[in-house]
Structures are given as C-alpha cells and as structure tokens.
Amino acid sequence: MSRRLLLTLFIAILGLFVGSGVGGYITYNRMMRSVQNIPASPIVVGAEYDRENNRLVFSVLNPGTVPLSLDNYSIAFTPGESTRQPAYFISNIPLGITINPMEVAVVYINLKEQALPLEVGDIVTTTIFYSHPLSPDVYTVVHPFVFEKGGKSPSDTTGGEK
Amino acid sequence: MSRWENITGGLVFALFFLLLLAGVLGFVLLWPKFPEDVAFVLGFLSFWLLANRLLFGYGQFINFAELLLDGKEYDRGYVASRVSLPHELLRNLALPVLLITWLRELDKYKYTYYTAFLLITLLSILFKFNLLGYGLVGNYIEGTFWGAAVITFIVFSLELIAHTYVEELIYMGTGEVENG
Numbered sequence: 624m625s626r627r628l629l630l631t632l633f634i635a636i637l638g639l640f641v642g643s644g645v646g647g648y649i650t651y652n653r654m655m656r657s658v659q660n661i662p663a664s665p666i667v668v669g670a671e672y673d674r675e676n677n678r679l680v681f682s683v684l685n686p687g688t689v690p691l692s693l694d695n696y697s698i699a700f701t702p703g704e705s706t707r708q709p710a711y712f713i714s715n716i717p718l719g720i721t722i723n724p725m726e727v728a729v730v731y732i733n734l735k736e737q738a739l740p741l742e743v744g745d746i747v748t749t750t751i752f753y754s755h756p757l758s759p760d761v762y763t764v765v766h767p768f769v770f771e772k773g774g775k776s777p778s779d780t781t782g783g784e785k
Numbered sequence: 786m787s788r789w790e791n792i793t794g795g796l797v798f799a800l801f802f803l804l805l806l807a808g809v810l811g812f813v814l815l816w817p818k819f820p821e822d823v824a825f826v827l828g829f830l831s832f833w834l835l836a837n838r839l840l841f842g843y844g845q846f847i848n849f850a851e852l853l854l855d856g857k858e859y860d861r862g863y864v865a866s867r868v869s870l871p872h873e874l875l876r877n878l879a880l881p882v883l884l885i886t887w888l889r890e891l892d893k894y895k896y897t898y899y900t901a902f903l904l905i906t907l908l909s910i911l912f913k914f915n916l917l918g919y920g921l922v923g924n925y926i927e928g929t930f931w932g933a934a935v936i937t938f939i940v941f942s943l944e945l946i947a948h949t950y951v952e953e954l955i956y957m958g959t960g961e962v963e964n965g
Contacts (some may be wrong), residue, residue: 627949634942641938645825645931652821652924 662755663687667766673740679732679747685722686723693720694749696732696751703744703770710733738777741770772778824925828905828932836898836940842867842891843943848884850884850950854957881955895944905930924952 684782685691698716713735722728732749734741741747747768754761792832816823818925845867852859865875868886875883909930912923 627946629943630949637942638938641934645935648927648931649822649825652928670795 630637631750635655653701655667659688660690660757661687662689664758664762665691665751665763665764666692668727670766670768672742672768672770673731676731677734677740678733679749680733681730681766683722683730683751684727688724689757690724691722691753691755693718693722693728693730693751693753696730696749698732698734698750699748700735700738701746701748703742703746706739706742706745708739708742708745711738714757745770745772803914821924821928824928825932828929829935831929831938832898832902832933832936835901836936838894838897839891839940840893840936840943842894843940843947846884846891846947847943847950850947850954853880884954885951888951892926895940898937898940902933904935 663686666686667681668684671680672678673680680754682694695715696715697712697716699712700708701709702708716733718730719730720730730751732747734747747770747774749766749768751764751766752761753764805883812823813826825871833872849859864880864883866877866888868883869885870878877888888923905926909923909927912926913915915923
C-alpha cells in the first residue's frame with residue numbers, strides 16, 4: 624500500500640513538472656507575441672541638407688511592428704558663427720506620412736521661406752510628432768542637425784524620445 | 786429496414802465528415818493567430834493516436850485488476866480476447882499468467898510509442914540548443930513536444946500503476962484458479 628502511495632506522489636510531482644513546462648511554453652509565446660506588438664520609436668538613420676531647395680532630407684526608419692504616422696514637425700534654427708540669419712522657430716507644419724513596419728521613409732523638412740542657406744556651424748533641431756493606432760497619444764522624436772562641411776549630419780542616428 | 790440503416794449510416798458519416806472539416810477549418814483559421822497553441826494541440830492529438838492502444842489497454846487492465854481484487858465475478862473470455870495465444874494454451878493457463886501476458890502484449894506498443902517520443906525529444910533538444918537553427922520551425926517542434934509530453938505522462942503513469950497490480954494478483958491468483 625505504501626508503494627502505491629509513493630507512486631501516486633511521484634506521478635503527481637511528474638504531472639506538476641509537465642504542466643509547468645506546457646504552461647511556461649504557451650505563456651512565453653503569448654508574452655513574446657504581445658511584446659512584439661509594442662510600437663517602436665522612429666529612428667532618423669540619415670540626414671542631409673538639400674541646398675537647392677533649402678530643405679533637410681531625413682531617412683526615418685520604423686523598427687517596430689506597428690505602423691507609425693508622422694503627423695507634423697517643428698524646427699528650431701540656432702545660428703552658427705558664420706551666418707547672418709537670425710534664430711527662428713517654426714512649429715506645427717503638417718507631414719501626414721505613414722511608415723509601415725520595418726520600412727524607411729524619406730521626409731523633407733522645409734526650412735523657413737526666404738531664410739538664408741545653412742552655413743557651417745548652424746544647428747537645426749527638428750522635432751517630429753508621431754502617433755500610432757494603438758493609442759491616441761502623440762509622441763516626439765528630436766533630431767539635432769549640425770551643418771558641417773559636406774552637409775552631412777554628424778550624428779546620423781541621433782533620435783531620442785522625449 | 787436495411788434502407789433506413791443505410792440512410793442513418795450515411796447521415797452519421799456526413800456529420801462526422803462535416804465535423805472533421807470544421808476541425809480542419811478551425812485549425813487553419815487559428816494557425817496565424819496562435820501557431821504555438823495549434824502545434825501543441827496537433828502534437829497532443831497525433832501522439833494520442835499513437836498511444837490510444839496503450840491508454841485503453843492499461844486502463845482496461847487496471848479496471849479488470851480492481852474487479853478481481855474486489856472479489857467480483859469476471860469473464861475469463863474477456864482476458865483471453867486480449868491475449869494472442871493459441872486456444873489450447875488459453876484453456877490451460879492460470880489467470881495470473883494470462884494477466885501478465887496481457888501486460889506483455891502491450892509492451893511492443895509501449896516501446897514503439899516511447900521511441901517516437903524519444904525522437905521528438907531529441908529533435909526539440911537539438912532545436913532548443915540551436916544546433917539545427919531555432920528560427921523557423923524550432924518553436925513549433927517544441928510545441929509538438931509539449932503536446933506529446935502530456936500524453937506520455939498519462940501513458941507512463943498508467944503503465945506504472947498497472948504494474949503495481951501484478952504482484953497482488955499473483956498472490957491472490959492461487960485462490961482464483963479454482964474459480965476460473
């Protein structure tokens with residue numbers, strides 16, 4: 624009789640192990656699926672200055688699995704030492720671009736009309752407002768663009784959430 | 786009468802077919818939403834198919850052993866039908882020997898089942914430790930393994946319980962031979 628009792632205990636413990644294994648497997652996969660659905664922040668992977676049209680050209684990547692819509696942007700111009708253009712700030716310029724998951728969108732950031740072309744040392748800080756379909760909130764990503772020789776941005780991947 | 790039987794059989798078959806179709810359709814619809822769960826259920830069902838003989842075999846053996854130990858009436862022909870031995874032997878053998886032969890009959894199914902389970906265990910271990918590349922199918926192989934593990938747990942428990950009855954049956958079998 625004692626042998627059967629021990630056997631029952633052994634089977635019960637074995638059942639606990641199997642059950643925890645099955646539950647862990649299913650729970651882990653469900654969790655991973657919901658984590659994968661958390662929207663990501665867009666990343667500015669490339670920024671160039673287009674002197675002809677007096678605008679910045681951004682390449683914005685959506686690294687997540689949720690489509691992001693870039694609603695509008697604002698720019699703050701901080702003059703360098705070699706320019707005569709005074710500082711200015713423009714806000715709420717509509718964009719209306721939707722970036723699908725794992726895609727790169729080209730975003731044109733127009734500088735102020737009649738503003739002088741950028742000189743070396745000028746800083747254009749662009750704030751892009753974006754939203755995603757899972758929440759009514761609006762998020763921002765700020766990209767500081769420092770104009771240097773050759774017109775390349777010094778920190779191409781600088782794009783932090785605020 | 787025969788015509789009605791045909792019609793009823795046809796209806797039952799059609800219903801069964803529809804049920805099967807609905808099941809397949811359900812799996813197809815659920816597959817993109819819960820692929821791991823579907824892999825788990827498929828592993829569970831396919832290993833159940835493989836272990837069905839064992840599940841019912843050990844279950845029937847345990848029921849019969851309980852019946853014997855309680856001292857109730859039993860049908861010797863029932864045991865004889867579970868054992869593939871010549872009729873001359875069946876008539877002469879004692880009941881405990883028949884019972885042990887009954888368990889032995891299930892051994893070949895048992896080891897076939899355990900071999901299949903061993904294969905899927907090895908496969909899922911190889912995927913789990915990234916020796917074959919975890920990426921595409923490894924997760925689903927693991928789901929199938931967990932489905933199989935549930936069935937294996939039941940088979941293993943039933944087998945262990947069934948074998949505990951053998952000793953008791955042998956000791957009480959000496960009294961039972963006179964009855965049977």
